[in-house]
Amino acid sequence: MVKEKVLVKNPIGVHLRPAGDIAEAAIKYKKCEVYLASGGRTVNGKSLLSILSLGIKQNTEFEIICDGEDEEAAMKSIMAALGPDL
Template sequence: MKQITVTVIDPVGLHARPATVAVNQASKFPKCDINVAFKGREVNMKSIMGVMSLGIPTQSEITISCSGEDEDDAIAKIEATLREQKIIA
């Protein structure tokens, strides 16, 4: 399992558009279990409702974890995409 801990810097937090970007990227890896954790709760990062249910505000620390066949590639691409979109720092 690979995991990273990052800070959400998007002004609206991980909600609506930023959540959609995250879910779309995670969904590109069907052979991986990808989760996001915030304040002791963990949800499937491929579920828009799950991610939005966490209510992650800006300046929050989250942990993204990947396990499965493509875990190295998945975690790298998810992190790169979220950084490019200025969702995380």
């Protein structure tokens, strides 16, 4: 299991585009579970609507959790998908 904390700098927070980027990157890894955790809730990182349901705003920290065979590759892909704009 690998975990990575991310601080949201974007004034809009985690809106549709970055949430879609996360889900799109995560869904490619069939042998790895991906979760996002924020505000005491943990959701499926492969589900766009679940990610949006967290309502992650600017200056909020969330955690990405990858667990499975391809966990390192999945984390690297998700972090790359987020880019410097988040």
